[in-house]
Every structure is written in structure tokens, then in C-alpha cells.
Amino acid sequence: MKIDSVEAIPLTARLKKAQTTSQASYTEISICLVKVRTDEGIEGYGECLARFAPTAYADLINRTFAPKLIGKDPWAVDTLWNTMRKTLNGRPGGILIESIAGVDMALWDILGKSTGLSVRRLLGGRNAESVPAYASSVMVSDDMELEAEKLLLQGFKIIKIKIGNGIPTDIERVAHLRRLVGPDVALVTDVNFIYTEDEAETLSRRLAEHEVVWLEEPVVPENREGYKRLSRKSSIALAGGESEFVAAEFTDLIASGAVKFVQPDVTRAGGITECRKIALLADAFKARYAPHVGFSGILCVAASLHLAAAMPNTYAYECMINPNPFREELGLNPYGLAHQLVDGNAIVPERPGLGIDLDWKAVERLRTKI
Structure with a gap:
């Protein structure tokens, strides 16, 4: 062939x-x-x-x-x-x-x-039939009450909220979401590297009061030493990696323990071949794998789910909740979408390849x- x-x-x-x-x-x-x-x-x-x-x-x-x-x-x-x-x-x-x-x-x-064979089977490893999904994201401009009600009805057990509009506003929004979803739903936060190190440290202390699992991209991705310093002072785990491209760029962040949740994007970080290396590198240092999806399409969703189903250290897959034609219109047989979850998990079909017909x-x- x-x-x-x-x-x-x-x-x-x-x-x-x-x-x-x-x-x-x-x-x-x-x-x-x-x-x-x-x-x-x-x-x-x-x-x-x-x-x-x-x-x-x-x-x-x-x-x-x-x-x-x-x-x-x-x-x-x-x-x-x-x-x-x-x-x-x-x-x-x-x-x-x-x-x-x-x-x-x-x-x-x-x-x-x-x-x-499906890609998840070709990759070896766990070959899981489903993967935990986290809702991404409650955006800055969203009606939080409506979003929270919808996400709970869809069965999400992990929800991400976008913050980064000033620490008092951030804490108020996270506290409000915590009240809406209750104590049994995990919350993760994403500031899209808008803060300085000092601001991110202050934010982490305040977020810990609301049992937040991670603080994502707290500082600009170029500030590697800042990630390391912040991780030693932060009250919650740091997440990051969607801005990185290859496994070598992840090495210092992972080996130093700066990032506990590793988030490569399969459409950015060299595809399935390179993301597999990144996830296994993270596993060697007991960091968790949480593939990033963002504004990408249905093939990114599929590849991310197959990787997540195979890797030994998967925490959850990023299940996007806002409308996107690339996810909803390109595939004749899409999967991994918010309305398709089963008890908070995305099903990974056993179809040949990625299993998407365009x-x-x-x-x-x-x-x-x-």
C-alpha cells in the first residue's frame, strides 16, 4: 500500500x-x-x-x-x-x-x-470504550444559571469556567457556579494566560476555597520558569500545554512537576504520533493527560477521544458545549458531542480508523x- x-x-x-x-x-x-x-x-x-x-x-x-x-x-x-x-x-x-x-x-x-481496527485499538494501552468528559466552557459572556442547568441535565461531572476578568470578578463567578452545581461536580478554571505570576498566585489561593481542581494557563506559555515558581506556591494544580507543539517543549514543564494536567491539542501538537509521546511522557512523571479541543472540528474530537481511550493517564477529554459548524456539520456520524454523553462519559466507537465519515x-x- x-x-x-x-x-x-x-x-x-x-x-x-x-x-x-x-x-x-x-x-x-x-x-x-x-x-x-x-x-x-x-x-x-x-x-x-x-x-x-x-x-x-x-x-x-x-x-x-x-x-x-x-x-x-x-x-x-x-x-x-x-x-x-x-x-x-x-x-x-x-x-x-x-x-x-x-x-x-x-x-x-x-x-x-x-x-x-479503530485508532484506539492500534494505539494499544487501555483501549477504553468511554472517556470522562469535561464541559468546556462556561464563557465570560454566558448566562451562568442557564448554562449550569443545561450542563447538569447533560450529565457533566466536570465543568470548566473561563475567567480572567480581574480577580474579584473571577472569584465571584467561580463561587456562583459552585453554588449552582453543588459540591459533587468538579470545577476547573482557565484564564488564558492573562495574569502575572503574582496575580496568578493570589488567584490560586482564592480558588482553592471553592475546591477547584486546576488553574489552566495561569501565565504566558513562554514563562517556563514562572510556571515552575508558581507551581511551588500555588494552592491548586496547574494545567497547560495547548500552546505547545512537540514533546520536547513539554519536558521541563512535566519533569519539574510544574504542570500536573497536560493538555496538548492533537491538531496543533503534531497529530496522533506526537501527542502519544507527550501523554506517555506525562505518565512517566505521574502527570494526567487531558486533551485540548477548543474551537476545532469533529476530526479533532475523534482523534482526541481515541488518544484519551488509549493513554494510561487520561483525566478527561474536553467536550465543547458551544455551537461550532466544524463539529456539528462536517461529520455524517459524529460522536463525543455534549448531547451524546452517557453518565458524563463520551463513548468511543469501535469503528475502523477514526470512524468519521465526512x-x-x-x-x-x-x-x-x-
Whole structure:
């Protein structure tokens, strides 16, 4: 079996509801879809983060990666990953690694389809049939009473709330959510690195009063030493990693104990191949794996769930609760969505590959207009 073609398709969608964090408000988002086809007619699908300028990702994949991959054995996933990595020199990251992520995901989809096995089974490990899900997120602009009622009815046992609008306001919102959901629901918080170290330390002490499990991205991701210092003073565990690209970038954060919950995004951090390395590195130091999904699409959901089902240290998968056409319209047979949970868990189907069939009419409807 050889790779016959590689095609990247940029997609852009308007959000029905603006998503507001401490950093910005988003009304339009993009991803880049990747389709890899073999000479046996097997197609695999993947997704790159490509939040902005998705046509640049498509150009890199179509013009630069594709000629290097065509004719190669798709089973050589590690070798092909390194082939793509060497396309640009310098430190790994940015558009290069995010583009590799989409191709890598498509290759794993092919491997599953060619063997009749799901990706979670191919990855080895636990091969769990379901994964705990956490609701993400109660946003800054949301009606908290309505959101809390909806999430409890959907069965969530872990809920994330976006904060970062000043410590007094943050504490007031977290306390209010705690009163609404009661003591048996775990709360996690995300400030999207809006605070200084000192502010984050103060915030952590106040959050501990409300039994918060983690404080996510408390400071800018570049401040590695700040993460380490803060972890020694923080009253609650730190979470992070959605801004990182490869396993090497996680090493100091994990080995130092700075981050107890590791959150790589499979559409950013080099795809399934690299995220597996990151999760297992975390496990070696007894840190937990909690894959990030964010504003990505249904293929990110699927790949994240298969990884979470296989890894030994999974805490929970990020189940997005706000409308997104890339999750709701691209797949003919989506799974892992909020309304599909069973007792707070996302079911991971035993279908070949990632188990997602794409709606090509939706793909064309969402194709980025140039």
C-alpha cells in the first residue's frame, strides 16, 4: 500500500454565538482539512488547527508535503513525520507542526481502515470504550444559571469556567457556579494566560476555597520558569500545554512537576504520533493527560477521544458545549458531542480508523473563499 495523493482543503465558518475569553472575542474560525488517499483506494482524514489564514496551511501541505509523501508507505508514520518536519529548519512549531498534525491524523485513519481496527485499538494501552468528559466552557459572556442547568441535565461531572476578568470578578463567578452545581461536580478554571505570576498566585489561593481542581494557563506559555515558581506556591494544580507543539517543549514543564494536567491539542501538537509521546511522557512523571479541543472540528474530537481511550493517564477529554459548524456539520456520524454523553462519559466507537465519515456537501459549503 502506497500513498497516492494528499489534498488539503481550507475551511472557514461563522460562529452562531461569539466565543469570548479573557483574550478576545471570536466570531469566525478556520481549520484545514486533510485527505490522504492510497493506491488501494483507502482515504484517511485529518485536521490542522489553522485558526487563521487556513489557505497558508493548505499551500504548505499541497505544494511541499505532498510531493515528499506520494509513493511512500503510510505505515511508516514516524519516518513520514520526520520527513515533513525537515521541510523547514529551525525550532519546531507554528504552521509547520500544525500542518504535520493534519497529515499524521489522516495516516492513522488509513492504518485503522486498512486493518479494520479503530485508532484506539492500534494505539494499544487501555483501549477504553468511554472517556470522562469535561464541559468546556462556561464563557465570560454566558448566562451562568442557564448554562449550569443545561450542563447538569447533560450529565457533566466536570465543568470548566473561563475567567480572567480581574480577580474579584473571577472569584465571584467561580463561587456562583459552585453554588449552582453543588459540591459533587468538579470545577476547573482557565484564564488564558492573562495574569502575572503574582496575580496568578493570589488567584490560586482564592480558588482553592471553592475546591477547584486546576488553574489552566495561569501565565504566558513562554514563562517556563514562572510556571515552575508558581507551581511551588500555588494552592491548586496547574494545567497547560495547548500552546505547545512537540514533546520536547513539554519536558521541563512535566519533569519539574510544574504542570500536573497536560493538555496538548492533537491538531496543533503534531497529530496522533506526537501527542502519544507527550501523554506517555506525562505518565512517566505521574502527570494526567487531558486533551485540548477548543474551537476545532469533529476530526479533532475523534482523534482526541481515541488518544484519551488509549493513554494510561487520561483525566478527561474536553467536550465543547458551544455551537461550532466544524463539529456539528462536517461529520455524517459524529460522536463525543455534549448531547451524546452517557453518565458524563463520551463513548468511543469501535469503528475502523477514526470512524468519521465526512459530509462533502458541508465541506464545499465551508470551503474558505479566496
